Amino acid sequence: MTVVEPKLTLERRLLREHALVIACDEVGRGALAGPVAVGAAVVDAPRSRKRVPQGLRDSKLIPEARRDDVAARAAMWVAASSVGWASSIEIDEIGIMRALGLATLRAIADLRTQGVVPEEAIIVLDGNYDYITPAGGRGLLVRPVIKADRDCASASAASVIAKVARDHLMVGLHDEHPAYGWSSNKGYASPDHRAAIREHGISRHHRASWSIADAPTLF
Template identity: 40%
Template sequence: MPDFAYESEHRGRVAGIDEVGCGPLAGPVVAAAVVFASGVPEDLLDAIDDSKALDARKREHLAHRIHEAPGVEIGVGAASVGEIGTLNILRAAQLAMKRAVERLPSPPDMALVDGNRLPDLGVPARTIVGGDRVSLSIAAASIVAKVTRDRIMARLDDRWPGYGWARNAGYGTAEHRAAIGAHGCTPHHRRSFGTVRRQLELFGAAASRNGQTHHAAFAEGEAR
């Protein structure tokens, strides 16, 4: 389970930072920064874990508790599908992290970043490989980012039904890939990704002209 050891190595306000959504075929990449400025509440010490180790219901509950924790500071940032296509997914994820830090009430004294690539955050920072498994602040950020992105994809699923985004969050499941093949792509698909690009090449520009799906079953969702 994650603990507060890495945070305790540094003085001042320490932010944990993590991103979610580098792998999906659709939707933004989302990052969160979490600072437990007053320490971690007792009931969260043994509950917060890497978001990937938690089911959706547990993540939702913990995200609510993290937001309600005394003295907690949270910043959330995202990079759009257009920015992913322009920058590439790694740089877009780093941009989302920078935006998350910028949305904190004030710059942290230190940022702990999950992974092995250090983005330019404008503040002192260090990377921790597997940080969401060992740092409470990073694990909390992974939960906030995951819940935020899942909510975004559920809202997009209402507008663009048929791709299963409320269930697969834009990841390349068999259901999602089949829907791309049958109905083309939406403006929220990452056309720079090989799987999406191959589907577009296979089914032609008519299936996704101007980023719009033309299948009749999706007309109502497109009009919303």
């Protein structure tokens, strides 16, 4: 399989018309347990002229053993970065798409605390749907881009930064409920995770609306 190396072609073109590019990508959307996380990475003109960090890819294409290092170098390369979260409870209450929008707005709000002005940026959102504007992001310029996490270096950076943050959180939750194996499956629907749900029910960290229907709820 040919691995596509992300480039800065789109970012450089957008930076001719906008002061900043904020790339956003989600991780954890399809998990059975844990929050969804959205990474946000800011690229300005000076960063767009720097070399893309070696090994930067869509987080799914980076071996787990190398992700921490790649994420750390990506965070140093971009002008600013953040991760926004929406909890499993919020996902159950408002649905995954609204939760993604909420998590993204939280990531953008954190960028504001770092001095970033989102209204001066164009937001490159991985995928084909703008879930930011319906969540309350009016006034922000959002551009969905299919496969941005694969092709655009800024979105690759957002992807791996969010992936590492969420994986660390799920590993930290493992000791609370070791039966589910979150240290290895990170809350996704592995066979062992599904088997543990059938045996033990679901925890307070599970997305109740997503898990096995006949599993009892444990608090």
